[in-house]
Amino acid sequence: MARIAGSSGPRTEEAIRRAGLALIATHGYAAMSLRQLAAEVGIQQGSLYNYFRNKQEFLFDLIRGHMLDLHAALDAxxxxxxxxxARLTRFTEFHVAYHVERPQEVFICYSELRSLEPDNLAAVVAMRRDYERKLGDILDHGCATGEFGLADTRMATLAILAMLSGICTWYKPEGRLSTTALQEIFTGMVLALARGGEPAAAAVPARRRGALRAGAA
Amino acid sequence: MARIAGSSGPRTEEAIRRAGLALIATHGYAAMSLRQLAAEVGIQQGSLYNYFRNKQEFLFDLIRGHMLDLHAALDAxxxxxxxxxARLTRFTEFHVAYHVERPQEVFICYSELRSLEPDNLAAVVAMRRDYERKLGDILDHGCATGEFGLADTRMATLAILAMLSGICTWYKPEGRLSTTALQEIFTGMVLALARGGEPAAAAVPARRRGALRAGAA
DNA sequence: GTCTATAATACGATAGAC
DNA sequence: GTCTATCGTATTATAGAC
Known part of the structure; x- marks a missing residue:
């Protein structure tokens, strides 16, 4: 918000990145104006164009940069x-820790895909597929060895990722649970889910669709 | 998109609602212009103001209306x-079916909370809390009877809701799985998660935080 | 690299005729 | 209830001085 006049370069770039992350995570890409972003950084709106060619490129750089970080960190x-x-445990612990450390970046990578232009979107979706594949491989392997008992590994992949990614929508650093506690709790839930159990079918009388709406069908 | 001139009232209202849902779900509230909405319905932009006082009220009506429907349907x-x-099975079956039938509404209720003004947001968040409570009560009850073995029912509530709500981000009617199949698969995963199992701790050597980033700490 | 100034356009919202 | 027309403002992006 404050600024020593006439200054910087890389410092400004990092400040723009951080302010942009916060603004987009809070209000959304479309709702963030470049005047707002510039004010947050402490520069004039036109000066932003020394750091990107247009607003869309700024968003894409943020998302793409984060996806690269995420992939490299996961592989490591x-x-x-x-x-x-053991592999699923490690995957889950990583995922929890990463979401806790960088909730804004993760959130944007989910919520702002809609704001990417077609070519940019395609690039990000391809990276996302790779990521899902890495979890899917673990689940497939576990089902093959009999460690896991999943009815559908593709659905389990999406379910586990949704469950873990949800963390970045409610996590607050000052919250009740430490990162380690969250890792244990989520690892327990993910492993239980993957191990499965006796099929749940017929655990309750079949009534799969009726009474869905309050009044209508 | 087409329209018989000079016409309607309730028909227009419903058309605006449907077009608004689709546009907001696809592009987001902030990115949807009222000119775009009017064009989709086949009326002029100014005519929209016969149906709401301003853009924010339109969003709030959509979200609030859907939350009321959701609560009534869940209670039924x-x-x-x-x-x-049995209660958790029923909850899950309901949730899956509802998300499959009304993915756009559900999605907006999650993704556009950020676009609500403070008073409107507070009203929606309160309804959301009630909803979470209903699942939380089932989980608490199951833990008390020993049916479930959850380390933290609040985390389990958020995890299960995130997992189920994720459906509306990828579900397509023409997809591989029927609603019934999805209900069985997700019921199986949710029940397995709730039942728990032996604690997963120490299933893998402790390494909860190291090597999170590719290069840094 | 930052500033001021501005172009060109799009936005939400309103007024008044029919 | 819908239309046309427009007000006032905000937007992204560019140009040129320092």
Whole structure:
């Protein structure tokens, strides 16, 4: 918000990045004006164009940069082999810690895909697919060895990622639970989910669709 | 997109609602212009103001209306008593079916809370809390009876809701799985998660935080 | 690299005729 | 209830001085 006049370069770039992350995470890309962003950094709106060619490029750089970080960090953290349970545990611990450390970046990577122009979107979606694949491989492996009992590994992949990514929507550093506690709790839930159990079918009388709306069908 | 000139009232209202849902779900509230909305309906932009006082009121009506529907439908679907497993099964089946039937509404209720002005947001958040409470009660009950083995029912509530709500981000009617199949798969995963299992701790050597970033700490 | 100034356009919202 | 027309403002992006 404050600024020593006439200054900087890399410092300004980092300040823009941080302010942009916060503004987009809070209000959304479309709702963030460049005047607002510039004011947050402490420069004039036109000066932003020394750091990107247009607003869309700024968003894409943020998202793409974060996806690259995420992939590199995941690859460094994952166990190359071992039991499926051990690999899934490591995946979950990584995911929780990463979401806790960088909730804004993670959130934007989900919520602002809609704001990317087609070419940019395609690039990000491809990276996202790779990421899902890494979890899917662990689940497939566990089902093959009998460690896991999943009815549908693709659905389990999406379910686990949604569950873990949800963290960045409610996590606050000052909250009740430490990162380690969150890792234990979520690892427990993810492993239980993956291990499965007796099929739940017929645990309750079949009534799969009726009474869905209050009044209508 | 087309329109018989000079016409309607309730028909226009419903058309605006439907077009607004689709536009907001696709592009987001801030990115949707009223000119765009009017064009989709086939009227002029100024005519929209016969149906709401301003853009914010339109969003709030959409979200609030849907939350009321959701609550009424859930109350009609839930089992008032029975085993925790049966109640959780019913909750999950309901949630899946509802997300499959009305993915746009559900999605907006999550993604556009940020676009609500403070008073409107407070009203919606209160309704959301009630909803979470209903799942939380089932989980608490199951833990008390020993049916479930959850380390933290609040985290489990958020995890299960995130997992189920994720459906509306990828579901397509023409997809591989029927609603019934999705209900069975997700019921199985949610029940397995709730039942828990032996604590997962120490399933893998402790390494909860190291090597999170690719290069840095 | 930052500033001021501004172009060109789009926005939400209103007024008044029909 | 819908239209046309427009007000006042905000937007992204550019040009040129320092």
């Amino acid at each position: 953290a994952l166990l190359p082999d071992g039991s499926a349970e | 679907a839930l089992l008032p008593d029975g085993s925790a497993e």
